[in-house]
Amino acid sequence: MRTIKESLKHCLFYLGGDQPPVSWQERARTFLGAFLGLMLVITIAKYLGETVGIDEWLMASLGASALLVFALPQSPLAQPWAVIAGNTLSALVGITCAHFTDLPISVTLALAASLSILGMFILRCLHPPAAAVALIAVLGHGLQYRYAFFPVMVDSILLVITGGIYSNLTGKVYPNQPK
Numbered sequence: 001m002r003t004i005k006e007s008l009k010h011c012l013f014y015l016g017g018d019q020p021p022v023s024w025q026e027r028a029r030t031f032l033g034a035f036l037g038l039m040l041v042i043t044i045a046k047y048l049g050e051t052v053g054i055d056e057w058l059m060a061s062l063g064a065s066a067l068l069v070f071a072l073p074q075s076p077l078a079q080p081w082a083v084i085a086g087n088t089l090s091a092l093v094g095i096t097c098a099h100f101t102d103l104p105i106s107v108t109l110a111l112a113a114s115l116s117i118l119g120m121f122i123l124r125c126l127h128p129p130a131a132a133v134a135l136i137a138v139l140g141h142g143l144q145y146r147y148a149f150f151p152v153m154v155d156s157i158l159l160v161i162t163g164g165i166y167s168n169l170t171g172k173v174y175p176n177q178p179k
Contacts, residue, residue: 029170033070037162038062044158045151056143057151059087060136062159064129069163073174077127080164080175082120084156086127090116091148094137105138112138 002010042058049057065087068078076082090112097112116134120126133152137143160175167174 029172030071033163033166033170034063034066037070037159037166038066040162041155041158045155048154049151052150054146054150056140056147059091059133059152059155061087061129061132062155064132065127065156065159066163068127068129069159069174070166073163073167073172074176076176078163078174080160082125082127083160084153085123085125086120086130087133087156088148088153089119089123089125090130090133091137091152092145093119094134095140095143095145095148097134098138098141098143109135109138 041062045057049055065083068075069083072078093116094112097108097115101108101111103111112134113131116131117126120130137147140147164174
């Protein structure tokens with residue numbers, strides 16, 4: 001039988017106890033990269049949106065994509081194809097589900113996220129924040145297909161470019177190089 005201390009330690013493990021330690025230098029590098037990257041993407045996207053008269057100039061899941069690009073640049077889930085194709089595909093799937101299903105919203109949301117995950121598997125572009133893009137597209141009700149290209153694809157491209165420049169300037173390799 002476990003002691004109370006062992007039981008607490010066991011429970012705490014499942015609440016995040018398996019995260020590897022990260023140096024303060026790496027934390028600062030990631031923070032600064034994400035901040036600069038997001039500020040650049042937000043500024044450019046807002047300007048482009050105002051220029052062409054589009055109100056939707058930012059995708060809400062961009063912060064989660066930034067976490068992967070700047071904190072885990074070697075992850076397959078953070079690579080350019082995964083970020084750009086995963087987000088764009090998921091927006092297209094979400095918009096399609098919103099426009100062409102007459103199902104209750106809860107079913108449409110689940111269908112959009114699940115289909116986007118399946119599509120990402122097929123296209124080999126798994127990017128977890130992209131499943132949220134499908135949900136956002138459904139919840140946006142009247143979103144048109146252009147939303148998948150601007151802001152979703154444009155924001156994703158800008159984030160990947162910024163991540164590549166910043167990572168390489170700070171000694172990280174991004175994107176991964178072919179073996």
